[in-house]
Amino acid sequence: MSSDLGKISDALTKGNVDELKEVVQQALDNDAVPADLLNKGLLPGMEAVGQKWKNGEMFMPEVLRCAKAMSGAMDILRPRLAKEDLGSAGKMVIGTVSGDLHDIGKDLAAMMFEGAGYEVVNIGIDQPNEKFVEAAKEHKPTLLGMSALLTTTMPRMGEVINSLKEAGIRDQMAVIIGGAPVTQEFAEEIGADIYAPNAGSAVDLAREYFESKA
Ligand code: B1M
16 A cells, blocks of 8 residues: 555656556555545645745746646546535535636645535636635535735735625635645734645645534
8 A cells, every 4th residue: 555655646746647547556456445545645746846836946847747647647537526425514615816827726625625525616717706606605605715826916815804894604614724925814804714834734724623612
C-alpha cells in the first residue's frame, strides 16, 4: 500500500497524466482503499507541488500539468469514493469569486470535501456574488465555500456574505473561505465562519466548527 502511495505521489509531482492514471488504477485493482489514495497519496502530492511552487522549484506550466494529472486521477477515483460508505457529511456549494479565474486550490478543496463524504456543488470560477446566493437558495448547503487568489477579488467574499444576509439566509449555512492571500484576520473581518489555510485542513476545520456549534 505505502509503495502505491509513493508511486502516486511521484507520478503526480512529475505531472505525468498517463502514469498517474495507471498507478491509481493498479492500486485500486490491488484493493487499495480509494479514500486512502486521495488523502495519503494525491493530496500530499499536490501539497508538495504547491510547496515546490512557493519555493521557486517548479514553474506554472508544470503546476498546471500536475493539476491536470490530479484531475485525471480524480476521474478514476470519484465513482469509487462515492461507493465507499463515507456517510453523509453535509452539502457544500463552492466557487471562485467574481473576477477571479484561479481554480486549482478551489478544486482541491472541493475534492477534499467530496472525499470526506460531502455532496459538493462546484459552481466554478468567476462567479458573480448573486450566483453564490442563487446556488445557496437552490441547493441549501450546510457549507458555502469561496476561493480567491487575487487581492483585488478578496473583497467579493465579504460582499457575498452581505448578500446572504440581505437574502435572509446567512444563518442557514457556515461560510468557509480560502486562497493564498486570504487570512484568518480577513475571515474575521468579513464575518466568515471558517478560514482554511489549505485544502488539506479544510475538512477538519469545518468538522471542528460544526462540532463546536452542536
Ligand atoms: Co495567477 N496570480 N493571475 N494565474 N497565479 C497568482 C495568484 C499571483 C500570486 C502570482 C504572482 O504574481 N506571484 C498573482 C496574484 C497577486 C495578488 O493579487 N496579490 C496572480 C496574478 C496577478 C494573476 C493575473 C492578474 C496575471 C495577469 O494576467 N497579469 C491573472 C488574473 C486572472 C484572473 O483571475 N482574473 C492570473 C492568471 C493566472 C492563470 C489563469 C494563468 C493561472 C490560473 C490557472 C487556474 O487556476 N486554472 C494562474 C496561476 C496558476 C497562478 C499561481 C502561479 C498559482 C495559483 C495556484 O493554483 N496555486 C499564483 C502564484 C502562487 O500562488 N504562488 C498566481 C496552487 C494551489 C494549490 O494553491 O490556489 O493557493 P492555492 O490553494 C491552496 C490554498 O490557498 C487553499 O487550499 C489550496 C491547497 O492547499 N485554498 C482553499 C484555496 N481555495 C480554497 C478554498 C477553501 C479552502 C482552501 O474553501 C472554500
